[in-house]
Amino acid sequence: METVTQLLHSIQDVGRDDVRGGYSRAVYSTAELDLRSWFVDQAQRRGLDVETDRNGIIWAWWGKPQEGALVTGSHLDSVPGGGAFDGPLGVASALAAVDILKNRGRTPDRSLAITVFPEEEGSRFGVACLGSRLLTGAIDVDKALNLRDADGNTFADTARSNGLDPRHIGPDPESLARIGQFVELHVEQGKGLGAHGPGIAVGSSILGHGRWKLSVHGQGNHAGTTLMADRSDPMVAAAQIIVAVRDAAAGQPDARATVGRLTPVPGGTNVIASRVDMWLDARHPDDAVTARLIESIYAAAQDIAAAEGCSVFLTEESYSDTVHFDPPLSRQIGDILPGVPVLATGAGHDAGVLAGYVPSAMLFVRNPSGISHSPEEYVADEDADAGAVALAEVLGGLL
Ligand code: HGY
Ligand code: MN
Numbered sequence: 001m002e003t004v005t006q007l008l009h010s011i012q013d014v015g016r017d018d019v020r021g022g023y024s025r026a027v028y029s030t031a032e033l034d035l036r037s038w039f040v041d042q043a044q045r046r047g048l049d050v051e052t053d054r055n056g057i058i059w060a061w062w063g064k065p066q067e068g069a070l071v072t073g074s075h076l077d078s079v080p081g082g083g084a085f086d087g088p089l090g091v092a093s094a095l096a097a098v099d100i101l102k103n104r105g106r107t108p109d110r111s112l113a114i115t116v117f118p119e120e121e122g123s124r125f126g127v128a129c130l131g132s133r134l135l136t137g138a139i140d141v142d143k144a145l146n147l148r149d150a151d152g153n154t155f156a157d158t159a160r161s162n163g164l165d166p167r168h169i170g171p172d173p174e175s176l177a178r179i180g181q182f183v184e185l186h187v188e189q190g191k192g193l194g195a196h197g198p199g200i201a202v203g204s205s206i207l208g209h210g211r212w213k214l215s216v217h218g219q220g221n222h223a224g225t226t227l228m229a230d231r232s233d234p235m236v237a238a239a240q241i242i243v244a245v246r247d248a249a250a251g252q253p254d255a256r257a258t259v260g261r262l263t264p265v266p267g268g269t270n271v272i273a274s275r276v277d278m279w280l281d282a283r284h285p286d287d288a289v290t291a292r293l294i295e296s297i298y299a300a301a302q303d304i305a306a307a308e309g310c311s312v313f314l315t316e317e318s319y320s321d322t323v324h325f326d327p328p329l330s331r332q333i334g335d336i337l338p339g340v341p342v343l344a345t346g347a348g349h350d351a352g353v354l355a356g357y358v359p360s361a362m363l364f365v366r367n368p369s370g371i372s373h374s375p376e377e378y379v380a381d382e383d384a385d386a387g388a389v390a391l392a393e394v395l396g397g398l399l
């Protein structure tokens with residue numbers, strides 16, 4: 001029986017990013033495929049029956065696949081330069097929890113499955129929780145199949161080259177019916193748990209969040225022969241828009257808005273860009289506030305672009321409403337883990353997508369600094385192991 005920390009230790013060199021630091025494990029990259037193989041091997045060593053469904057979700061079954069099963073799991077893909085725990089902690093803890101239950105001699109009254117969802121981060125194809133959105137029908141299939149990565153590969157082609165048939169990708173009510181209840185354990189991405197007290201929390205909600213693409217169009221030109229007065233430089237407009245994004249969110253209590261990704265076209269050192277694409281991530285507990293925030297950001301962006309002789313276009317790429325986890329299930333978990341605090345989260349998760357379809361809940365494990373989506377993400381060994389025990393108690397109590 002391996003502890004969570006031993007399980008995570010066994011994958012600590014998979015997908016290391018020497019340039020960014022941390023890990024870059026994009027969906028269907030070599031690194032993520034290696035992690036999938038690792039998971040399948042670990043599941044089979046525990047006598048679980050493993051299958052991959054038509055959307056690329058891996059299911060590892062303790063008991064026969066059946067409707068209404070108890071399901072736990074998370075993801076193995078990461079953001080670029082991400083931490084070691086976001087995703088893998090939930091998967092490793094599920095494996096460790098099965099060990100704990102088996103060691104206690106538990107034989108489930110109903111089947112239990114561990115799931116690994118692809119493209120939770122949306123780092124390659126731009127839409128977060130793509131796997132769980134496909135499973136539930138929360139994304140238009142044609143939109144999903146035609147999503148492209150930075151190299152222009154479509155999701156359809158990438159799925160096909162990884163053994164899936166794009167004609168069968170999409171809503172899977174039969175698989176969804178197998179989820180009677182879903183519980184996801186995840187590293188806390190914030191400091192709600194603090195340094196003392198219980199290192200575990202139950203999730204209450206996920207605030208609404210979305211992604212928008214802003215494209216600023218200007219006049220590409222030569223950096224040396226174009227006088228400053230003759231320029232329509234979209235990079236200069238983009239820089240001001242990024243500050244306007246910060247100012248708009250800072251002016252709205254509890255709002256968060258981020259431009260973390262920007263691509264100048266063509267991107268030459270001695271070239272005035274003709275276009276700048278940038279991606280906006282905006283979030284707020286009240287979906288109407290988020291909508292207003294985006295409107296105000298777009299209006300400011302249009303004024304800024306016009307003043308620089310440029311134009312700007314906004315397109316929504318994905319949006320998830322604020323989600324409240326299943327109160328009866330969360331209460332059950334609270335009864336199993338008495339005294340455990342309840343935390344809202346600002347991070348999206350597959351459990352958040354599934355919560356719209358099946359009773360879902362989350363457990364968070366202490367991350368002392370709260371830093372995530374960064375190589376500095378951290379969970380102490382004793383908290384990671386306590387998380388696996390807590391998950392085992394919860395699963396044991398629900399089985
Ligand atoms: O972006 C998020 O909130 C999650 O980490 N995918
Ligand atoms: Mn994440």
Ligand code: MN
Nearest residue numbers: 086087120186
């Ligand atoms: Mn995650």
